Amino acid sequence: MKKYSLIKFLLLCLVFGFGVSSCSEKLDVREGQLNTGDLDYTDASNMIQPLIGAYYEFATRGWEEPLLLGVRGDDVNAGGLGDQQPFADTDRYDYEKNYWMYNSLWNVHYNDIINMNTAILQLENFKEYADEEGIARADQYIAEIKVLRAYLHFNLARVWEDVFIITSNQPEEELELGVSSKADVMQFISDEMDMAIENLPDMRPNERTDIRGGVTKYTAYALKALAHQELENYQEVADAAGAIISSGKFSLYPDFYQLFKKPGELSNESLLEIQYSDYGTEAGDELYHLYAPFGPQNWTPVRENAQSGWGFYEPSEKFIKFMLDRDEETRLVTSVLFTDRGIADLQADGYTDLPAFVSNVTPSGDIINDYARARFASGKHYLPSIQLTDGRNDYSAGKNLIVIRYAEILLMYAEAITLGASAPSISADEAVNIVRDRADMQPLSGVTHQQVLDEKFAELSMELGIRYYDMIRHDKYGELSYDGREFSADDEYLPYPQAQLDALPIEATAVDRDTPTNEILRQLN
Amino acid sequence: MKLKLLFICMVLLSGFGFAQETKTVSGIITDQNAMPLPGAEVKVIGKEIFDVTDFDGNFTLEGVETGDAVRVTYLGFVPQEFTVTQTNEYSIALEEDADQLDEVVVVGYGTQKKRDLTGAISVIDSEEIEKTPSSNVMQSLQGKVSGVQIVNSGSPGDSPTVRIRGLGTYGDATSVLYVVDGTLYDNIDFLNSKDIASINVLKDASSSAIYGVRAANGVVIIETKSGRKNQKPQFEYDGYTGFQRAQNVVKLANTEQFATMARESGSAAEIQFIENAIQRYGRSRINPNVPAVNTDWYKEILRQGIIQNHSLSVSGGGESVVYALGANYTGQEGILDMENSYERFNIRSKVDVDISDRLKMGVNSIFSNAIKYAPENGAWFRAYFAVPTMPVFDELNTEASPIRYSNAQLLGYRGTQNPFQDLSYNENRIKIRKLLTSMFLQFDIIEDKLDIKTTYSHNFTALEERNVNLPYTLGNNFERRSSIRRANNNYSNQYWDNVLTYNDNFGDHDLTLMAGTSFRDEASNTFSATGFDITGIGLETSWYLDFADPDSFNSNVSEVGRRFYGLSYFGRVAYNFKDKYLLYGTFRADGSSKFTLDPWGYFPSLGLGWVVSEEEFLRDNEVLDFFKLRASWGKLGNDNVAASAGSNTIEVVTTPIGDEPRTGLTSTSVFSNNTWEVIEEYNFGLNIEAFDNRLSVDADYYIRDTHDAILPVYIPIVNRSVDRNSGVIRNEGLELVANWSQQISEDFTFRIGANFTTLKNETLEIEDERGYIDSGSAEFRQRTTIGGPLLGFFGYERIGVYQNQEQIEADPVAVANGLVPGDLIYRDQNGDGVIDDADRVILGSFLPKYTFGGNIGFSYKAFDFSLDFYGQAGNKILNRKRGEIIFTQDTNMDADLAINRWHGEGTSNTYPSSAGLRKAWNQRLSNFWVEDGDFFRIQNIQVAYNLEAKGIPNTRIYLTAEKPFSFFDYNGFNPEVADGVDRQTYPVPAIYTMGVNIKF
Secondary structure, eight states: OHHHHHHHHHHHHHHHHHHHHHHGGGGGOOBSOOBGGGSOTTOGGGTHHHHHHHHHHHHOOOTHHHHHHHTTSTTEEEOOTTSOHHHHHHHTTOOOTTOHHHHHHHHHHHHHHHHHHHHHHHHHHHHHHOOHHHHHHHHHHHHHHHHHHHHHHHHHHHHHSSBOOOOSSSTHHHHHTOOBOHHHHHHHHHHHHHHHHHHSOSSOGGGOSSSTTOOOHHHHHHHHHHHHHHHTOHHHHHHHHHHHHHHTOOOOOSOHHHHTSGGGTTOTTEEEEEOOBOTTOSSSOOBOOOOGGGSOSSEEOSSTTOOOOOOOEEEOHHHHHHHHHTTOOHHHHHHEEEOHHHHHHHHHTTOOSOOTTOSSBOTTSOEEOOBTTBSEEESTTOOOGGGSOTTOOSTTTTOOEEEEEHHHHHHHHHHHHHTTOOOSSSOHHHHHHHHHHHTTOOOOSSOOHHHHHHHHHHHHTTSTTHHHHHHHHTTOHHHHSOTTOOOOGGGSSOOOOHHHHHHSOGGGGSSOOOSHHHHHHHHHO | OHHHHHHHHHHHHHGGGTTSSSEEEEEEEEOTTOOBOTTOEEEETTSSOEEEOOTTSEEEEEEEOTTOEEEEEOTTEEOEEEEOOSOSEEEEEOEEOSOOTTOEEEOSSSEEEGGGOOSOEEEEEHHHHHTSOOSSGGGGGTTTSTTEEEEOOOSTTOOOEEEESSOSSOGGGGOOEEEETTEEESOOTTOOGGGEEEEEEEOSHHHHGGGGGGOTTOEEEEEEOOOOTTEEEEEEEEEEEEEEEOOSOOOBOOHHHHHHHHHHHTOHHHHHHHHHHHHHHOBOSSOTTSBSOOOOHHHHHBOOEEEEEEEEEEEEEOSSEEEEEEEEEEEEEOSBSSSOEEEEEEEEEEEEEESSSSEEEEEEEEEEEEEEEEOOTHHHHHHHHSOTTSOSBOTTOTTEESSOBOOGGGGTOSSOOOTHHHHHHEEEEEEEEEEEEEEEEEEEEETTTEEEEEEEEEEEEEEEEEEEEOOEEESTTOEEOOEEEEEEEEEEEEEEEEEEEEEEEETTEEEEEEEEEEEEEEEEEEEEEEEESOTTTTSGGGOSGGGSOGGGGTTOEEEEEEEEEEEEEEEEEEEEETTTEEEEEEEEEEEETTOSSOOEEEEEEEEEEEEGGGSHHHHTOSSEEEEEEEEEEEEEEEOOSOGGGGSOBEEEEEEEETTEEEEEEEEOOOOOOOOOEEEEEEEEEEEEEETTTTEEEEEEEEEEEEETOEEEEEETTTTEEEEEEOEEEEEEEEEEEEEEEEEOSSSEEEEEEEEEEEOEEEEEEEOSTTSEEEESOSSSOEEEETTSOTTEEEEBOEEEEOOSHHHHHHOHHHHHTTOOTTSEEEOOTTOSSSOSGGGOEEEEOSSOSEEEEEEEEEEETTEEEEEEEEEEESOEEEEHHHHGGGTOOSSOOBHHHHHTSBOSTTSOSSSOBHHHHTSHHHHSSBTTTEEEOOEEEEEEEEEEEEEOOTTSOEEEEEEEEEEEEEEEOOSSSOSOOTTSEESSOOOOOEEEEEEEEEEO
């Protein structure tokens, strides 16, 4: 009996032992996740996926980004009174480093940069296994991503002056090198663009068939020009912008109003444009930018149930009066949505004989009603309710966001020449008059720098802070000191967000100890 | 009385058979109160004559002789012996055993006598659990177990947060392990309180180390009720019904106060919005400066809820089979005025069979079928912010349909604000089906000494979610389309345990050895899809995705799956010498597929005990009945961490390119190769029983260090948090429990008990070059820093409010920051004359420093009464409802904030002015927003009447008030906020019930 049970016992042990040891292999199994190492990098047909991913990152901008980039200009004021007080304070150059918008702008930009860097690494993996055609394609894709990445760095340096240049997806080492001066960042962009230009297609973005509206050689030139504009290397600006003009590929979209609506999407004027869409379907997939902050808070749309906005972005009276004084119609009507309350305020200020187009009914028939938060709303971020896809009610749902357009290139080019650069392409007069012509404005001759700046004011208002950065570049603090504001040199850049000061390692300040921002970092850490 | 007469008759009658050599005796076994005890064992010592009392307590022994000694035993009572005399009828009253030390405690893959324990294990009586009318067992433990913090959830069907001995890590990694009849769970919301026989909380590392990798946050062992051998079927019905209502409702600012705040803010737009409300809804006749509307939004969204519970069970057993079967229904309505409820139906069976005298087999299963209508917690938040100048319904809002709800946008505000759009037009249903099933086979290799047991268990959970969004319009062009989201989640966890146990005693030595293996396979899968524009949305019968616009599924379908494996080898030795010296040791080797570098971790533990009262010098002591000193040490691991932290993962995305959807990849670029989070704990304790076991005192002191604590570390630039091994967290505390119970007279007994727990949560080391780890959002910062608690609130220390212009001018800080009277004054911590980031300090922790609980109870004749209380102190709560004024400042607030605002010199030295509230300086995180969470609560009051009479079954009728009174200063519904951040916490209601319990 005893022996029998011993055998049974041993048998049991054997069964359990066998069962258990066969389980131990399972410890190396990772189910339900796809790792970067699991991709098949030998299949070149998948190569485009990281690139699409990078365009996706570029499209997912925070709603606060364009607001914050633009609000400090004298073309626009913070609306949304009674809401987002630190945003209104920012408009008045009273900065709060704890404000979430600053932190979000920083975070979203850098996060996208990191993800783009990972996409570049993946493309390099593809390149290793690719044939000659594949290698060229990988190089082109990498160049495209570098242009997008450069634009993000460009924004950061414009807002904070000295920022980190991040080119890897494990940024510890680059953080230890500390922040780079704004000049270094701009030079980095220029160098990157020089390399990218080699590998990018020689066409307009809307001519591309693989990625319609994607980055081309001329987008890189445009960024190079912008970077040098910040560096005030006007000859470089003229050369880069001239390359775009001389290509003869670009032209202004004839209808200035529709340029910012659906018909003007991916036009021959567009050099860099963020694409949003609901693909014309009532339901299902979509990718939108949240334009509600730009919209009027109360309206009667032509198409029912089209939602109104939040009234956060109010064109300034200064801008409107500037335009009225110049007898601008096309560009004023396109840039500003009026309310009766706003019109009454203009009349009270002596503009008693306003032209008929100054009306609370937009050219597309939507009626803007009075609301307490603001008196005017941005027209360039407005999509007429009749252009919304059926069943889609979000304010300006599916509208693209133009980042760089040919008109800016022309005016940047003209400005560089009026500041002494030699003209590699057309004359400054010609460049300015192309822009004026579309706006039904009389041509100028012997155009001056101030005239170019005014032209930029009229043409590019409300667009991503172009006006503000022009003003601080030329130290025109007087222009920014309007409506009770006082601007001084100290107000040019935003303070680093508190959350970043807390999060960045002390070593971030170790290398370049001379910049004032590093001094601040050191104190705060 | 009648029974006794009957016995006397029987005795007389049976007297005729006296002449026989062997005879038959019979009798009745009762307790002190003459209540019959069914199932008591009656055995003739030294003979194979044996019986078990029937339901009426009767026994019969055949073939006994005069002079035989008979022993009567019954669990929980002092065994008694009697000698067979000439009488053939015996009435034996057993005394309840106040000394519970021989009680057997389940310790994980085995049992131990309570007197032999060397670790810190709290045993909770099932009666204590049953007193609380709750669908979740753990809610009833609040305040009853020292060292265990329970944070209740008011939402029907939700589980409370349970923390054993503080917090050593964060996130999902903090959940307690529940072992229900040997099977592992993270959540026990499927269990009915009435089915539970015992709950043991394994608090120290030595006790829980046998569960190794799953034990890091403590282990709660739950045994469900079983039948007993040779027991007549016993039926039990228990049911209660009652209602629940919100307590301590926060008072919101009324129209008058809100309008005053708006006017004092100096914001033209806010003043205009008040005017807009006057225009729309008319002027108040009492105060012509405010609109004729005064909505108390909390009052509008709250309601009373009905709660009920009914259980029916039967248990019993024969020679070779024992069984316990039952069914239970529980239903609870939430206090939020929408489809918000929880209903659960359980069926349960537990059957053990002796197949032969050496082979035993058992099957245990619980099926739980629940439907939960989850609340729209956002409504709590919206109700707080909705302006009182707007009514619930607005007949002027003719564009709103199907109901004419008001819309704050029509007054000029950014949001629609009205919480009823969420309450009326959203429905969130979750069908929760859980099946616990396990089977064991036990074979005695050497009888009573060596056995092997193999157990396979499977716990299967299916969660079927359906979120329905009904279409509506709300005026101001606000239209929502209909949609339905469906998600099916399946969890399938399988365990296979093999345990070999050897028991022996020789001389003064008592030894138990155990060795085992365990294999775990835990898989989960979630499939979800959302469809829009549902045809026939008006009828619930068409709430299926089949009726959605097929185009709308595009990119609204997802599936996520995970599967983890674990493999363990473990062993235990328990030894005692002369019942005086105790030794306990365990070892476990754990493999987990979650760790990419090295899947194996090794976790030893050791416990020592000395029963001092067994020593000669205390033997004759009159006072001390039992005195034990014990010490233990152990290590535990934690694999309850995100597995994907170990690699770089890819996500599929879609973006429009030329108006066409194009699919691409993005990838996360941070990862960490984590190693095991290891908990090391020392525990020192004592147990005392004194004054004839009337007094019992347990005390424990512990130091619990979490090494390589896996915390979410924010990676700047990358802007992601990654779980990384990043510090050493110490939890240290003292736990005291004292109970006294006494029978004063035959009719009157009373008991009183109290427990007290301290907790010091401290960060000892930070493995991060910054020296701290930030959590929470940038605006509401929480920081873990050396010497501070885990995730302490981090900000400025408010020391007052600027009262006048002279004070402003005298303070360079105020001048430098452009402050005005009514702004907060912060302490200049480093004394450098400026207020900047360096002046931020830890403002406190959400973990209470002290918790205490207690109970008082007495019974007098058929009545009994009990009262429980609970309190905590030293924890902080971030009042984020208030704090979110930093995002939108024109909405409503609570009345306290409006009334106590600074509005002129001397009006307040703690609250800023209305204008100040809207200013970034005052909006910085400070102890103005972080409040004390101390509270004291009468937890439970119960009065019961026990009806015992011939002809009717034993019946107990009881009235319960659960959490009827709470006392605290915090400006919220309730200071029970699990993570200390109060944004939209569902209030914990008071519950009043009446119930009946019948046994037959």
